[in-house]
Amino acid sequence: MSPSVVVALDSFKGTISAADAVAALAAGWGSAGAVDAVLRPMADGGEGTIEAFATAVAGAERHPVRVTGPAGGPVEASWLLLPGTDDAPRGTAVVELASTSGIELLGERRLGLDADTTGFGQAIAAALDHGVSRLLLGIGSSASTDGGVGMLRALGGEFTDNFGEPVAPGARGLERLASAHLDRVRRPPVGGVKVLTDVTNPLLGPVGAAAVFGPQKGLDADGVARAEAGLARLAKLMQVPFYEPGAGAAGGTGFALLAWGAQLVPGAREVADLVGLREAIASADLVVTGEGGYDSQSAKGKVPAHVAALAAEAGVPCVLVAGRIGDDADTSGFRAAVSLTDLAGSPEVASAEPARWLREAGAVLASKPL
Incomplete structure (x- = not known):
């Protein structure tokens, strides 16, 4: 045998x-x-998360979407619709940051302060437009340290400077951030949002998003300090403690998702359960x-x-x-x-x-x- x-x-x-x-x-x-x-x-929430579900879950459907990549150009990506269940009758959407705003999309380039998460937010919006009951978001392999501002902006958030003008994309924009308005951000689906991550770093500090992961994304010592200061400005404007475990994941995208009402869970465990x-x-x-x-x-x-x-x-x-x-x-x-x-x-x-x-x-x- x-x-x-x-x-x-x-x-x-x-x-x-x-x-x-x-x-x-x-x-x-x-x-x-x-x-x-x-x-x-x-997968644990990073590159390959969609592929893992597509292979293991019968009846999963890919939905192509064109989004704005981490460098500002168009990226062809997709989100995955898992079949409906009793607790998610209209299905669960799997959306992957890696394929929409990920570092692998840049090849050898590293954009430092300028990469952002707009594309990830656009893919989430496309899944919401489809009317899914639940979201499953993988946030590994990020290219940016923008605190998830690009993502939230794609979902209706407004982030402005002292003159009421939208701040620039990426961590660079956080340097001029004065106001954050989330009242027009789209509501999460009724079945909630789970975020797959493999890190528990807080947003700020010596083990935070900028200090630990910034150098991998092209930030030198000065860039790390500037990104840290920008994330601190963001933290003062939001209703989420910066020290929450996982808030520093994906350049602070974990922080933004917590502010949206999402639940952060260990990615490998969740994927294992679902497959x-x-x-x-x-x-x-x-x-x-x-x-x-x-x-x-x-x-x-x-x-x-x-x-x-x-x-x-x-x-x-x-x-x-x-x-x-x-x-x-x-x-x-x-x-x-x-x-x-x-x-x-x-x-x-x-x-x-x-x-x-x-x-x-x-x-x-x-x-x-x-």
């Missing part, structure tokens, strides 16, 4: 989607030995999980840690496959750990052909007595 293997990988950021990653690994395993592979592409991962693991012989880079931070709310916890709870062994495994990573909770970098010989080769090396990883695992 063929072993039943649940393959639950996150995307390998910037190189291969979760859906393509699980398919490649399963194909490699199948080429080396018979296997009953159950594919559950995973039926626990049920799939219960009848499996083995679980394979992983992501592009596994290091000491991966245990803090990332996909592999949550998948491994579900496997342990069910008494099913779990294996890790990652693009690279950091020297500081603790892999003691896994039956085995495979690095694509080790298989390929270098990170450059592994990232250039991730599907090839995931297939190789699958074949290697098929040959092991796990």
